[in-house]
Amino acid sequence: MRRTVRTGAARRRQGRILTGAGLVLLPWLGYLAGTLPPAEAAAWVTLDALEAVCLLTAGTRLLRADARYRAPAAAAAVLLLADACIDMATAAPGTELATATAMAVGAELPLAGLCALLAARSAKASFAAN
Template sequence: MLFAAGAALVPWLYVLGTTLPSTARVTHWNAAWVGLDALQALGLLTTAALRGRRDERHRLTAAATAALLVVDAWFDTVTAAPGGELAVAVTMAVCAELPLAGMCAALALGGQRRSAEVIPGTPPTTPPPRPRHNTPA
C-alpha cells in the first residue's frame, strides 16, 4: 500500500510542477507559519521532557519534530523574496532549523536501550516470547 501510494505520487508531481502557478495570494498566511512554528516548539519541548524522564517515546516526538524542522527550512527558503529575506531564511535554515533537525533525527535513530534498563510506563523494546503449544502430530 505504501509503495503504491508513493509510486502514484510520481506522476502527480509532474502535474503539479507543470500546472501550478509560481505565485499565489494566500489568506491566513500568518496562521500557517505561526501554526508550523508552534508545532515545532511543542515537538522540541515534548522531546526534551520525555528524554529528561528517560522515556523512550522521545524518539517518536524527535522524529516528527525533525520532519517539521526540515519542512520549515524548505518552505522558508523557497517562499522568501530575493535579497535580505532570502538571506535570513538561508541563515535560519543553516544555523538553526537543519542542525536542530539533525539533532532530533539522531535522537530518533539513537541506539536501542539495554534490556536491563526498564523505564516505567514504556513498552518493552522486544515483545515477550509467545507461549509454545505442543500439538500432537
C-alpha cells in the same frame, strides 16, 4: 507502559537543547501572529507551534529519561526540515533570503539533524551509551 532508563550527560544536554529550542519558539509565535497578514500568520504559527510541541515533548522526555522521546523527535525533524525548505523556497531575493538561509543553517537544519539522530537510535542503545 512507560519505560524509564538511566540518562547520561549527553542526553541531558540534548534534552536541554530541544527544550530550550521549543521554549524560544513560544515568543516567536506571538511575533509571527502580530506581524504577518492573517492568512500567512495562521499557516506559520501552526507550523511553528507544532515544532514547539514536538521539541518540548522530546526534550522533556529526554530530561526525564523517558524512552518515549523518539516519536516527537522524528516529528520535529520532519517539521523543521519542511520549515527550512519552505522558508528558502518562498523567500524574496536579498535580505529575506539571507535571513531564511541563516535560520536554516544556524537553527532549523542542525536541530532537525539532532532530532533525526535521536529518533533513529534505539532508546535502549541510546541511553546505554551514556
